[in-house]
Amino acid sequence: MSMEQKSRRIGIGSVGLGNISKGVHLPGIERSPDLKLVALCDIDPKALKEAQEKYNIPDSHCFTNYQDLINCPDVEAVDISTPNDSHFEIAYAAAMAGKPYALEKPITMTREEADKLAEITREKGLKSMVCFSYRFIPAVRYMKDIIDRGLIGDIYHVSMQYFQAWGLPDANVPLVWRYIKERTGSGALGDLGSHGIDLVRFVTGKEYKKVIGHAGTFVHERKIPGSDETGKVDVDDFCNYMAEMDGNTSVNFQITRFAYGRGNYQRMEVYGSKGAMVYHLDATPNTNEIEVCMGEVNREARVFTKLPIPDKFKADQMQSFADILKDKGDDLAATIFDGQRNQHVLDSILESVEKGEWVTL
Numbered sequence: 092m093s094m095e096q097k098s099r100r101i102g103i104g105s106v107g108l109g110n111i112s113k114g115v116h117l118p119g120i121e122r123s124p125d126l127k128l129v130a131l132c133d134i135d136p137k138a139l140k141e142a143q144e145k146y147n148i149p150d151s152h153c154f155t156n157y158q159d160l161i162n163c164p165d166v167e168a169v170d171i172s173t174p175n176d177s178h179f180e181i182a183y184a185a186a187m188a189g190k191p192y193a194l195e196k197p198i199t200m201t202r203e204e205a206d207k208l209a210e211i212t213r214e215k216g217l218k219s220m221v222c223f224s225y226r227f228i229p230a231v232r233y234m235k236d237i238i239d240r241g242l243i244g245d246i247y248h249v250s251m252q253y254f255q256a257w258g259l260p261d262a263n264v265p266l267v268w269r270y271i272k273e274r275t276g277s278g279a280l281g282d283l284g285s286h287g288i289d290l291v292r293f294v295t296g297k298e299y300k301k302v303i304g305h306a307g308t309f310v311h312e313r314k315i316p317g318s319d320e321t322g323k324v325d326v327d328d329f330c331n332y333m334a335e336m337d338g339n340t341s342v343n344f345q346i347t348r349f350a351y352g353r354g355n356y357q358r359m360e361v362y363g364s365k366g367a368m369v370y371h372l373d374a375t376p377n378t379n380e381i382e383v384c385m386g387e388v389n390r391e392a393r394v395f396t397k398l399p400i401p402d403k404f405k406a407d408q409m410q411s412f413a414d415i416l417k418d419k420g421d422d423l424a425a426t427i428f429d430g431q432r433n434q435h436v437l438d439s440i441l442e443s444v445e446k447g448e449w450v451t452l
């Protein structure tokens with residue numbers, strides 16, 4: 092990257108202007124002093140118009156076909172937040188055009204697609220980011236730092252819960268793409284479990300060696316949006332799985348959309364030879380802390396102490412993409428290669444659920 096590129100804003104084209112784009116991607120691009128939103132794309136003209144008006148993008152830079160956005164000369168990097176079934180083709184097309192990209196999770200529908208995407212990205216020497224958003228939570232980064240410094244010792248166990256409640260029958264969520272295998276790949280597993288898999292790998296620095304899973308569906312029929320008919324849910328409402336990681340670390344995950352009273356609740360507990368830590372999200376809204384039990388005194392008293400998170404662990408997802416593009420990244424955001432590992436674990440869990448046995452990665 093030239094000096095001139097380093098000092099000016101990089102032109103971003105965003106594809107897929109739904110919930111996560113409106114809530115995280117577009118505001119994050121706008122906030123960044125290093126990025127400039129220059130083009131938009133959505134197959135839904137209403138979604139396109141709404142974002143166009145909000146961010147004041149000219150007609151010439153608003154598209155319903157992602158290839159047109161990728162071909163737009165002002166687009167230097169592509170930001171992708173469409174449903175899962177189009178991630179691969181859009182990111183692959185961006186890579187073929189030699190444009191770096193930020194991609195939502197789960198990165199693809201299968202590990203074969205993930206391998207192809209990783210390969211073309213490597214071959215073209217492109218920068219990439221996968222939006223494993225919880226890597227940007229300061230408490231998570233603090234936990235990783237404590238583990239990296241060896242303060243927890245050898246890690247024996249990690250327990251990870253990711254609970255939401257919007258699957259419950261009385262929430263009446265219709266048959267949106269997240270319930271259709273052809274569009275989403277898997278249900279709670281790919282949606283929430285992919286984050287859990289990445290979080291534990293990120294925090295511990297360990298790779299998965301083998302997995303075994305149990306998944307199920309509680310509500311089998313849901314109303315087709317805009318119709319009186321119902322259609323079949325063919326993905327998991329919950330998925331619980333265990334994993335063995337490097338160094339014999341044994342991890343268990345509980346992932347569900349049927350946890351009454353939960354919003355976007357996560358809890359991760361880490362138990363090592365020298366200490367233990369607990370991270371939670373959303374249990375007490377707006378708190379940013381971890382709980383630690385370290386050293387003889389805490390251990391004897393069985394006390395976990397709440398620690399506030401030092402400011403230096405603050406991070407921002409879209410600014411991290413800008414930093415990657417400008418060669419000043421902190422190496423903590425996920426790249427396509429982390430996404431590739433993640434997809435292999437997801438596929439192995441699905442394989443294990445089907446076979447009812449452990450699957451080695």
Ligand SMILES: NC(=O)c1ccc[n+]([C@@H]2O[C@H](COP(=O)([O-])OP(=O)(O)OC[C@H]3O[C@@H](n4cnc5c(N)ncnc54)[C@H](O)[C@@H]3O)[C@@H](O)[C@H]2O)c1
Nearest residue numbers: 107108109110111133134135138172173175177195196224
């Ligand atoms: N990182 C996170 O924490 C997080 C949170 C929520 C969603 N996500 C991911 O973000 C993605 C989108 O989720 P969402 O909740 O915003 O979905 P959504 O349904 O609200 O929005 C998707 C948008 O993409 C558009 N779209 C569909 N196919 C397209 C195509 N081929 N080209 C252009 N536009 C297209 C749709 O019209 C829609 O506006 C999913 O992959 C999801 O897993 C990630």
